Amino acid sequence: MNAQHPSDPHWLNERELAAWKAFSAVMIKLPAALDAQLQREAGLNQFEYLVLAGLSESPGRRLRMSTLAVLANGSLSRLSHVVKRLEARGYLRREPCSDDGRYTNAVLTDDGWTKIVATAPGHVTAVRSLVVDALEPEQFDQLLEISLRVLHAMDPDVGCPGSG
Incomplete structure (x- = not known):
């Protein structure tokens, strides 16, 4: 009798392994394809796009940085670096939160609004062709x-x- 030792890995069976390999391929290829489309057509990566889109959909086109980090599925540290780049390009600005000055808001500028409005159609076309359709x-x-x-x-x- 071959009893499995508690420290032995619980290996994937054939079906699980096939699903995992396919899912792994999607995790690697889909972000690369979306980044390529955004970079080619808008000079943005997917995380930058998610930041701009998140602000564009928020009341007053503003969000606390901590909320925006969660919305864009990134860390506050990563968001800070991206916000700095987007701010340098004129797409957003940072300002103290009017409700609580201990926090910082990211605010989409008019140039940022113009950028996201121009970028969204191509991005949704890519999402539709790669996933939805x-x-x-x-x-x-x-x-x-x-x-x-x-x-x-x-x-x-x-x-x-x-x-x-």
Whole structure:
């Protein structure tokens, strides 16, 4: 009898391994494809786009930096570097939070608004061709459920199993 030792890895079976390999390929190739499209058409990377888009969808086109970091799925440190670059390009500015001066808001400028409005159509076309059009309508709920479960495994504050 071959009993598994508690310290032995719980190896993936054939089906799990096939799914993992396909998912790994998506995790590597999709961000690269989206970055390439954004870089080629707008001179932005995906994280910069998410920052600008997050601000464009916020009341007053402003958000606390900490909130924006969560919205863009990045650390506050990474966001600070990106905000500095976007600020130098005139797309946003930082200012003290009027509700609490201990915090800093990122505010989308008129140039930033113009940039995101010009960039969004090409980006949504890429997202549609690479992801949306590749799926059947009934698969969107599955994709949402899978995404939330994986996000929840990485960060219990994000998503919730069964909340799709």
